[in-house]
Amino acid sequence: xxxxxxxxxxxxxxxxxxxxxxxxxxxxxxxxxxxxxxxxxxxxxxxxxxxxxxxxxxxxxxxxxxxxxxxxxxxxxxxxxxxxxxxxxxxxxxxxxxxxxxxxxxxxxxxxxxxxxxxxxxxxxxxxxxxxxxxxxxxxxxxxxxxxxxxxxxxxxxxxxxxxxxxxxxxxxxxxxxxxxxxxxx
Numbered sequence: 001x002x003x004x005x006x007x008x009x010x011x012x013x014x015x016x017x018x019x020x021x022x023x024x025x026x027x028x029x030x031x032x033x034x035x036x037x038x039x040x041x042x043x044x045x046x047x048x049x050x051x052x053x054x055x056x057x058x059x060x061x062x063x064x065x066x067x068x069x070x071x072x073x074x075x076x077x078x079x080x081x082x083x084x085x086x087x088x089x090x091x092x093x094x095x096x097x098x099x100x101x102x103x104x105x106x107x108x109x110x111x112x113x114x115x116x117x118x119x120x121x122x123x124x125x126x127x128x129x130x131x132x133x134x135x136x137x138x139x140x141x142x143x144x145x146x147x148x149x150x151x152x153x154x155x156x157x158x159x160x161x162x163x164x165x166x167x168x169x170x171x172x173x174x175x176x177x178x179x180x181x182x183x184x185x186x
Contacts, residue, residue, distance in 0.1 A: 010100075027088060031090045050169035062098070069152075074140070116157040
């Protein structure tokens, strides 16, 4: 339980620092903190290769998703964009930060796609709206942006949880346990 609380709290601190740094034209500060948190998380993994693989896959998905939203004109970021029409580096770092929660504080969503879909559809847009209130993102058309975010996160959250099942570097496997957690019939 302690690990879950620490993971959730560290993620929230990293998220807030990324948004505030982006909003205040010092995006590298948020990115640097996020990377330190990710390195700390990976260093405590039972299987570093799996946990790092998950993080890199989530970063790739997140970079594409957020860049599509920027390219479509639904989101605009005040700083940190390295390539025009793409998501800023601090948002991509936030995806890495989010990936650190999948096998720890969000573990309860594993094998629960419907709650994942609902949580994604609600919490995804809520996080972006909080970022908007803090000055980290603008919505040229708020309704369209929030609907796109809700739809996208409704799909992304179950997908990310399925990936976390495949790339779980935090759970220790019990000797003799099967990969599915079920005993084979003889």
